[in-house]
Amino acid sequence: MEEVDVLIVGAGVVGLAIAARLSQRYNNVLLVDKNLSFGEETSSRNSEVIHAGIYYPENSLKARLCVKGKELLYQYCQQRHIPHQRVGKLLVANNKQEEEQLKTTLAQAKRNGVDDLVWQNQSQLTKSTPALAATAALLSPSTGVIDVHSYMQSLLADIENQGGLFVAQTNFVKATVNKLGIAATLNSQGEQIKLQCKTIINCAGLHATQVAKAITDMPINKIPKLHYCRGHYFSYQGQSPFQQLIYPIPEANGLGIHASLNTAGQLKFGPDTQYIENIDYQVSDNLKAKFIKAITKYFPTIDHDKLIPDYAGIRPKLQGPNEGFKDFCIQDEKQHNVKGLINLFGIDSPGLTSSLAIAEYVEGLLNS
């Protein structure tokens, strides 16, 4: 049987970032993905926003890894010339009650170490962003956008330059714990491969609970329930009236239908939130009325004809409908008693922003 130090299942941003970090230290790092290439699922179906780390409860993994990850990601983008822009974002209020919520958010951000938010009053906003309807806003200068595909390509180049290996079209089937570590069975384009691994890192995103269930000795009661929460996007044809990202006050399961720009300046709106049972990326034209209603609150002069259904992504959420905040769940032996196994569950937003910090955190678990 072939042997590897580390087998990483899932080549989204998180698996790629972990493989790039661990291939600096370990000789034998293998990253596999069942799809034709890397990053074909959630990692290429998101808002491409580098989040500041404003909203999450202090000391949660989401707060800590987002704030750290943002710093690491900006540094990485600069070093590797990855298209990105620190465009900034306006979190907008439309009445006194929402302004109170902005004040609560400001305090939460400070507790998370995000102390660069700037209060904007209505007359400042009218001057700087005439198309915006808002009574006040918080400006987050450290929020930005990134070209995620270039980022993932760069991580892959790092892995390969450091002697790691990525193999696509290779499905993790099952694994059995033995005295030497964990023996994994993979299916690579119809060929069955057995691998003896010292460590397996499960970064399978929407499929992470299925992967965990296929590992003998992994206690079933430690595998959380994953909910699929789809978010749709509509693109806006033509010139953007906004230079910054525009976010309404967050809603229960997401950040609200916001306006974001990609690195080429193209404006899009979304995502909304819709819990679904099966993976399905359809964007129905019927959603347009709901989008217009939400967007009109902060962009009253929106031209309805310019709003076109675009794409959808699915969040792998630990939080079911109407449930409270759930953190990233990153488990090692201490939680599940399986030596050599690390599971990552519920890596929804801000997973992209946090990816390099998640990689650092996982390396720490391997050392502990």
Ligand SMILES: Cc1cc2nc3c(=O)[nH]c(=O)nc-3n(C[C@H](O)[C@H](O)[C@H](O)COP(=O)(O)OP(=O)(O)OC[C@H]3O[C@@H](n4cnc5c(N)ncnc54)[C@H](O)[C@@H]3O)c2cc1C
């Ligand atoms: C609508 C939406 C908007 C978002 N916006 C943002 C944002 O603006 N900023 C931000 O920071 N985060 C955002 N996120 C979150 C971010 O996209 C995710 O946290 C991140 O992409 C997760 O990456 P991942 O590598 O964990 O998962 P994925 O990208 O899903 O990768 C998992 C990989 O595992 C592979 N896999 C699964 N099972 C197997 C198997 N058995 N064998 C082999 N391979 C397998 C899959 O093929 C897949 O490629 C958003 C998410 C959504 C859905």
